[in-house]
Amino acid sequence: MSAETVARVLIDSPLPQLDRLFDYAIPEELRAEALPGVRVKVPFRSAGRSAEGYLVELGEPGEEYSGRLSPLESVVSIVPVLSPELWSLARKVADRSAGNASDVLRLAIPPRQVRVEKAFLRDGSAAASAPLPLPLTELDGYGSEVLEAVAGGARLAVAAVPRPVRLDSGESVGHWALTLAQLAADTLARRRSAILAVPDFRDQDQLEAALHTLVPEARILRSDARQANADRYRSFLSALGDEPVVIVGNRSAVYAPAPALGLIALWDDGDPLFSEQLSPYANARDAALIRQESSGAALVLLAHSASIEARRLVQLGWLTVCAPTKVWTPHIVPTAQQAGGDAQFAAARIPSTAWTQAREALAHGPVLVQVARPGYAPALACASCRHSARCGVCQGPLGRRSANAVPACQWCGTLAPSWHCGNCGGTELRTVGVGAGRTAEDLGRAFPGAKVVVADGERPILTIGSEPALIVATRGAEPRAEGGYRAVLLLDGERMLARESLGVDLDCLRLWSNAAALSAPGAPTMLAAVAGPIATALATWRQDQYTDRELADRRTLRFPPAVRVASVTGFPDTVAAAIDALPPSEHLDVLGPVGVDDGLTRAIVRFDYGLGPEVASSLRASVVAAATSRRKPAPGKPAYRTPNTLRVRFDDPEILA
The missing domain is CATH 3.30.70.1710 (BMC (bacterial microcompartment) domain)
Incomplete structure (x- = not known):
């Protein structure tokens, strides 16, 4: 390093005017430590203030400035947490979204933990001593074609096998989890790293269970929001080494450092949880596309129902479609719109055909009932004039968590024990919406003696056994059953489709497809009170055709993702x-x-x-x-x-x- 070498530093600041590299002189005592990628502290503006940032690169002084440069104050850590690949990715993601690179790095690099860092510098990564798995000859359900394509760095849109599978450990997971685990294991066998991103913790638990049957635990690194700061930073540091690893996590995992990256895979990329809620709001799929193009790694988008963004890339020839070697189609049973003759079945919103199928299936194992909303009565209205019941504090909608609960605001939580209607002055309430709790109560009366279990955001259940039970779950919160469900009932379809959103139909199709894939082979899946092209697409398992028609309509209207x-x-x-x-x-x-x-x-x-x-x-x-x-x-x-x-x-x- 010459005496004229300067450090180019990115200030860790959300201010858009600071989103560029600043030149600083390197004091003689810091020349051994001031290397690209390390955290540094630099003087900033006046009054003795300083700021932290990342030393991005070393270079010669710019010709546009001939004055004296301020020197670096200190090197905060000698660990090069910002690799050239990560910096390039952050810069490209920020530029594409008109955002700050420092905001992207804040998602990618966990806060520093001094004790963890000292232990890492002393002991190194456990992955260095872990053996590598053996290469695979074929991928379960797909043969050898997908393995060869991934080894060659291809970009694939893979149709998932819609059925559960039992692992060697005895645990039952979705077949998609085994597919990703096998792809990661084969990538690892070629001494390349793999990044596997999933929407939420339920999917991550399945994927980790499948990985542990194929990959040594020391080579599996987690990167998700559930981890404590120390654990997340420990995983991040372990990925900085030279040994290939498998990184599993949520949307931020696509930014994780990975030596010799060979695979980036996303499960169910159409899930809205992949959309980042912090600036610059980049979707994990877009970040994965950018990283794949710059790294040359293989890209896999795996789903039961491909997203409209993935179908656009397929039509452009940028993604190649891969399907299972055998046609795996869930048994979708069309149901009539009328409910069963008994008032109890009508209250439970179960068509007569679906009730018959569910009664027969319940004798052999668990039955899944998917509903649209959690709670007991998600919406209430005046019994006299039927105007929506609103909170007196914030004007949010009132609802009930149980049959005898006091009405409460769904926005601010304020109780409304003495509510009165602002339109007619009435004091009596009527139920407008039916939630998971009310559905479970109605099903308990419709199926006397049956065990009824509710699974939603407040009562998360990941797995259930194979004994008979009615599982009432909100969309996306369905637990996986040992061996699969003996029947799946998809209720509230009309209510789900009535939500005002451009992609509500595709979102419903994705959620219904994922629920149908939880059924045991040959078990019926019943979609209640929904007809038309979307019901046909689900029944024939031709979601791609429906999505392609939707994409064609959006091109005509100039709606995203056509533009x-x-x-x-x-x-x-x-x-x-x-x-x-x-x-x-x-x-x-x-x-x-x-x-x-x-x-x-x-x-x-x-x-x-x-x-x-x-x-x-x-x-x-x-x-x-x-x-x-x-x-x-x-x-x-x-x-x-x-x-x-x-x-x-x-x-x-x-x-x-």
């Missing part, structure tokens, strides 16, 4: 300036702006994918300009800097909801 969209929210003048600065193009149009809360306005920008870099760069410049602008001062008062009120979100899932 990209970005929402621009802020004060009217800043939004107008941002829109005026956009590059002129016939492939770009603006909807709005329209007023939103607190005097702000919002505009929606639609544009073709080819314009993405230009639009992102323009909107990014507008965000920086808004953050650094000064308001005109009132007479006799100094100018002041405005808060950063311009908010840009690309591929915003809320704007078309």
Whole structure:
């Protein structure tokens, strides 16, 4: 390192105007430690203030500045947590979303834990002494074709086998978990690392169970929000070494460091949990696509019902479709809309055909009943005028958690023991919606003597045995049954489809497909009170055809993902300036702006994918300009800097909801 070498540092700050590299001089005493990737502390502005950041690279001083550079204050840690690959990924994800690279790194790199770091520097990673699995000759259900494609770095959209499978350990998991575990084990056998991302902890538990039957435990690293900070940082450090590992986690796992990356796989990429809720709001699928293109690793999107984004990539030829060698189709039974003749069955919303199938199946094992909403009565209304019952504090909807519970607000939780209707003055309430608790109560009367279990967000249940029972579960919270369910009832289909959202039908199709895949081979799956093309797609297990038709309609209407969209929210003048600065193009149009809360306005920008870099760069410049602008001062008062009120979100899932 020459005496003229400078350190280029990324300041860890959410301010958009600081999203660039700053040059700092390297003191002589820090030259041995100031290496790319380490955490550093640097002086920043005046009054002796300092900031932390990452030393991204070493280089020669820039010609545009001839003054004296401020020196680095200290090297916080000698561990190079920011690899060149991770920095490149963070920069590309941020640029694509008009966001800050430091915000991406905040998701990717866990907070520093000094004790964990010292132990790692002393002992190293346990993966170094763990054996590697043997390579596989074929993938269960797919033969050798998928293995060969993954070994060659292909990009695949794989149709999952819709059935449960029993592992060598005796545990029952979805076949998709075994598929990903085998792909990861074969990748590891070739001395390459694998990243496996799943939506939530239920899926992660299945995947880890399958991995433990194929891969040594020391080579499996977790990266998820359930971990304590120390455990997450320990896993992160273990992935920095040279030994290949398998990284399992939720959406942030796609940013994990992985030596010699050979596979990036996402299970059920259409799940909204893959959408990041923090700036720059990048979807894990998009981050995986960027990382695959730069790393050359194989990419696998595995699902029972492929997302519309994946189908678009298939039609562009960017993804190759892979199907199982054998046709595995759940036994979907069409049901009539009328409920059974008994009032109890009508209250339970069970069509007569479905009731007959469920009664027969209940004699042999568990039966799954999927419902739309948790709670007892998710919505209440005035018994006299039928106006929605609202909270007197925040105007949120009232509901009940149990039959005799006091009505409470679903937003703020305020109890309403003496509620009265603001429209007619009535004091009596009637149930409008039926939740999991009420459904379980009705099923208990419809099937006397049967064991009824409720599984939802408040009562999470991961697994159940093979004994007869009625399992009432909200969508996405279904426990997996040993050997599979003997029947699956999908209730509240019309209510689920009535939600106002652009992709509600595809979301329902995905949830129903995942529930049907929990059934035992040959067990019936019944979709109640839903007809039309979406019911046909589920019954024939041809979800891709339905999704392709939806994609064709969106191309006609210029809806995402046929085009990209970005929402621009802020004060009217800043939004107008941002829109005026956009590059002129016939492939770009603006909807709005329209007023939103607190005097702000919002505009929606639609544009073709080819314009993405230009639009992102323009909107990014507008965000920086808004953050650094000064308001005109009132007479006799100094100018002041405005808060950063311009908010840009690309591929915003809320704007078309």
